[in-house]
Amino acid sequence: MQGFLRSNLFYNAGVKTWDVIIIGGGIIGLSLAIALRKRGATVLVVERGEPGREASDAAGGMLVDCPLETPPALQPLATSSARMYPEFTHELEVESGMKVDLRDQGTIVFPPPEHVHERPGFTLSGLLPAPVAELEPALADSRRPAFYLKERSVDPRALTAAALKTAKNRGVDFSSGDPATAVNRSEGRATGVTTTKTSFRAHKVVNCAGAWSGQIPPHAFPTRPVKGQMLCLAMPSRSLLKHVIRSADVYLIPRSDGRLLVGATVEEAGFDKHTVPATIQRLYRAAIALVPQLASARILEDWAGLRPGTPDALPILGETAIPGYYVATGHFRDGILLAPITAGVMTAVIEGRTPEHDLTPFSPARFQ
Numbered sequence: 479m480q481g482f483l484r485s486n487l488f489y490n491a492g493v494k495t496w497d498v499i500i501i502g503g504g505i506i507g508l509s510l511a512i513a514l515r516k517r518g519a520t521v522l523v524v525e526r527g528e529p530g531r532e533a534s535d536a537a538g539g540m541l542v543d544c545p546l547e548t549p550p551a552l553q554p555l556a557t558s559s560a561r562m563y564p565e566f567t568h569e570l571e572v573e574s575g576m577k578v579d580l581r582d583q584g585t586i587v588f589p590p591p592e593h594v595h596e597r598p599g600f601t602l603s604g605l606l607p608a609p610v611a612e613l614e615p616a617l618a619d620s621r622r623p624a625f626y627l628k629e630r631s632v633d634p635r636a637l638t639a640a641a642l643k644t645a646k647n648r649g650v651d652f653s654s655g656d657p658a659t660a661v662n663r664s665e666g667r668a669t670g671v672t673t674t675k676t677s678f679r680a681h682k683v684v685n686c687a688g689a690w691s692g693q694i695p696p697h698a699f700p701t702r703p704v705k706g707q708m709l710c711l712a713m714p715s716r717s718l719l720k721h722v723i724r725s726a727d728v729y730l731i732p733r734s735d736g737r738l739l740v741g742a743t744v745e746e747a748g749f750d751k752h753t754v755p756a757t758i759q760r761l762y763r764a765a766i767a768l769v770p771q772l773a774s775a776r777i778l779e780d781w782a783g784l785r786p787g788t789p790d791a792l793p794i795l796g797e798t799a800i801p802g803y804y805v806a807t808g809h810f811r812d813g814i815l816l817a818p819i820t821a822g823v824m825t826a827v828i829e830g831r832t833p834e835h836d837l838t839p840f841s842p843a844r845f846q
């Protein structure tokens with residue numbers, strides 16, 4: 479337990495102190511809490527509302543690590559994290575007793591025309607395991623250029639619920655309902671967190687507050703909310719679609735219980751989480767254009783969530799200029815995918831070990 483030997487620095491008899499306080503109980507904070515706890519750390523998650531109810535609740539759950547869609551600097555983390563997923567979810571399922579619907583049927587992508595012209599290699603029909611019409615008979619136009627990806631998908635709500643239960647089972651502490659208002663410091667080091675009601679002491683603090691990460695002094699990380707609206711349909715038959723389908727206008731993510739997620743907008747709309755009926759209808763019509771049988775599908779739900787965006791669309795991972803204060807945020811469109819690798823590399827950084835990936839491109843120092 480090299481990283482978590484108790485230092486005497488903050489030890490006052492009678493005052494509870496944690497090894498690590500994590501601000502934010504989304505999938506990033508929860509996965510990190512579990513990883514740190516497994517290494518022997520005592521961990522408190524300070525969550526403003528209820529854990530797992532923000533971006534991690536709103537996500538589609540595609541585990542996209544395709545070079546066509548992933549920023550090059552993120553590719554090594556994306557590939558590693560995608561590989562970690564079966565073990566990551568197996569552990570959560572076993573420890574929580576909950577299913578997270580990890581699916582590996584793969585994805586059929588209808589690339590935008592400019593990609594077809596620029597990168598014809600991606601549209602080789604040979605990459606498809608069978609003709610599109612055989613893979614997905616319900617698709618309206620199966621003769622368009624398409625390619626197949628062996629990527630997985632997961633149900634982010636189920637995943638987050640399983641991570642929350644696992645964290646609780648493993649003895650992670652939670653303070654829910656009051657926002658962290660500041661990271662406390664003494665002699666230049668982080669010493670804990672102040673909330674609207676109280677303060678908590680810790681040797682180390684990690685900001686995992688997603689789109690809100692920049693609101694907690696003393697650092698104003700340049701995160702911003704990037705709104706995504708989506709909807710959920712009940713497929714007319716459970717086996718209507720097997721693969722994730724991505725086109726330029728819309729993506730479709732089937733769940734094993736017969737639901738189908740249709741997403742998503744990418745909007746600069748501040749912290750607004752309202753859905754707009756005309757936008758939801760536009761997404762629905764785009765889904766029907768791909769799969770005409772969806773015209774008879776029932777809309778079960780629509781919602782909007784706030785992705786944590788950053789100026790260069792890359793996450794912010796590492797120790798800040800304040801010793802003992804760390805950040806893991808800005809996962810933008812890939813936070814579900816990147817949860818296991820983020821937990822792994824951040825645990826290493828927090829313990830003072832060298833992480834398995836070079837985190838230089840993600841350093842908080844690039845914005846200071």
Ligand SMILES: Cc1cc2nc3c(=O)[nH]c(=O)nc-3n(C[C@H](O)[C@H](O)[C@H](O)COP(=O)(O)OP(=O)(O)OC[C@H]3O[C@@H](n4cnc5c(N)ncnc54)[C@H](O)[C@@H]3O)c2cc1C
Nearest residue numbers: 502504506526533534538539540658688706783813814815
């Ligand atoms: C519509 C949509 C579709 C998406 N689809 C995908 C996808 O297919 N695949 C994928 O990998 N990713 C997807 N994403 C992105 C993914 O959801 C995010 O990158 C990921 O959930 C970020 O996790 P997080 O834990 O950092 O943030 P969040 O889940 O937002 O968690 C942050 C937490 O911090 C809490 N918090 C904020 N401020 C404070 C404070 N002051 N004190 C205490 N707590 C605080 C919040 O209440 C929240 O619970 C999608 C996102 C959206 C919106």
